[in-house]
Amino acid sequence: MVESPVSEFDLVALLAARARLRPDVLLGIGDDAALLQPRDGMQLAVATDMLNADVHFPADAAPADIGWKALAVNLSDLAAMGATPAWCTLALALPCADVPWLTQFIDGFFELADAHDVALIGGDTTRGPLSVCVGVHGFVEARTALRRAGAMPGDAIWVSGSLGDAAAALYLRESPAADTPPRLLHALHARLARPTPRLSLGHALRGVASACIDVSDGLLADLGHLCAASGVGALVELAALPTSEALTAAFGSQHRWQLQTLGDDYELCFSAPAEATGQLCDIARQTGVTLSRIGWIVSGAGVRATDTLGQPWTPARTGYVHFDDD
Numbered sequence: 320m321v322e323s324p325v326s327e328f329d330l331v332a333l334l335a336a337r338a339r340l341r342p343d344v345l346l347g348i349g350d351d352a353a354l355l356q357p358r359d360g361m362q363l364a365v366a367t368d369m370l371n372a373d374v375h376f377p378a379d380a381a382p383a384d385i386g387w388k389a390l391a392v393n394l395s396d397l398a399a400m401g402a403t404p405a406w407c408t409l410a411l412a413l414p415c416a417d418v419p420w421l422t423q424f425i426d427g428f429f430e431l432a433d434a435h436d437v438a439l440i441g442g443d444t445t446r447g448p449l450s451v452c453v454g455v456h457g458f459v460e461a462r463t464a465l466r467r468a469g470a471m472p473g474d475a476i477w478v479s480g481s482l483g484d485a486a487a488a489l490y491l492r493e494s495p496a497a498d499t500p501p502r503l504l505h506a507l508h509a510r511l512a513r514p515t516p517r518l519s520l521g522h523a524l525r526g527v528a529s530a531c532i533d534v535s536d537g538l539l540a541d542l543g544h545l546c547a548a549s550g551v552g553a554l555v556e557l558a559a560l561p562t563s564e565a566l567t568a569a570f571g572s573q574h575r576w577q578l579q580t581l582g583d584d585y586e587l588c589f590s591a592p593a594e595a596t597g598q599l600c601d602i603a604r605q606t607g608v609t610l611s612r613i614g615w616i617v618s619g620a621g622v623r624a625t626d627t628l629g630q631p632w633t634p635a636r637t638g639y640v641h642f643d644d645d
């Protein structure tokens with residue numbers, strides 16, 4: 320029996336069948352463009368991130384994880400702005416019309432989309448080296464969005480959750496250690512494969528944080544972007560970086576700071592005036608996300624990280640930069 324070929328339209332139909340609508344989607348997938356109804360008094364926050372096979376994820380990664388992560392990294396950008404996501408687009412380049420692959424991709428993508436009531440409203444589907452480009456649109460009340468600019472000397476620097484698990488999972492994939500218990504491997508890998516966008520935290524930080532960024536390229540690199548935008552410098556105490564039990568159990572203190580500054584964490588790093596500490600404790604309780612104070616904003620420029628003895632520490636690499644080796 321000859322199987323009938325699967326067309327681009329069949330693939331889009333699979334996506335459209337799973338796309339959930341929202342009242343503010345007047346016209347979704349299926350026309351030349353979507354029609355959307357923004358809410359009165361709200362500003363639109365818009366972000367796009369592209370994930371390419373063998374650059375951002377191994378081509379043979381679980382398709383459901385690729386789907387989850389492609390959306391998660393975009394939602395993380397909205398979280399860093401304090402915005403609430405509403406709509407997304409999906410541009411997919413696929414080497415072939417692989418329905419089982421797309422079906423699993425859809426499962427991971429919509430598991431996260433449905434959890435945050437995000438509607439897929441359009442996209443594009445082409446043949447090409449595996450690449451996933453998601454765009455997200457969210458709402459934020461006028462003049463309340465968090466920005467990279469706004470940090471003031473004397474502000475405390477905070478980071479959510481824990482740092483380093485995703486980098487540790489990557490490290491162990493490249494240099495497997497035979498004695499790492501599967502339970503730990505699994506916990507670290509989960510943080511790499513399925514990052515949690517800190518949306519409720521970002522929303523709660525509006526009016527409290529003075530500046531905010533999500534940690535994608537590496538803590539020191541991303542904090543550097545926040546400092547550059549704010550026209551300030553930062554002091555980071557590495558011993559204060561939040562560390563998961565899995566990272567401690569798998570690595571002890573070995574490579575710890577290196578792993579914790581490599582990126583792919585999708586935690587929020589933000590500054591806040593010292594008086595906001597009480598409010599931040601409440602926010603941590605309400606959102607169920609731990610917050611750790613890791614340093615201070617200072618006048619000047621640049622990020623200085625110090626070890627337990629107060630000596631300067633420089634990572635081997637400050638963060639991921641594309642085209643850096645050209």
Ligand code: ADP
Pocket residue numbers: 331334347348349350351352353408409410411439440441442443444
């Ligand atoms: P056009 O030729 O006008 O660009 P397409 O055939 O590319 O139309 O797309 C038809 C419809 O399917 C559009 O609504 C488009 O947004 C949607 N679509 C195509 N690919 C995707 C995708 N990967 N995810 C979501 N919607 C998609």
Ligand code: MG
Pocket residue numbers: 442443444
């Ligand atoms: Mg098209």
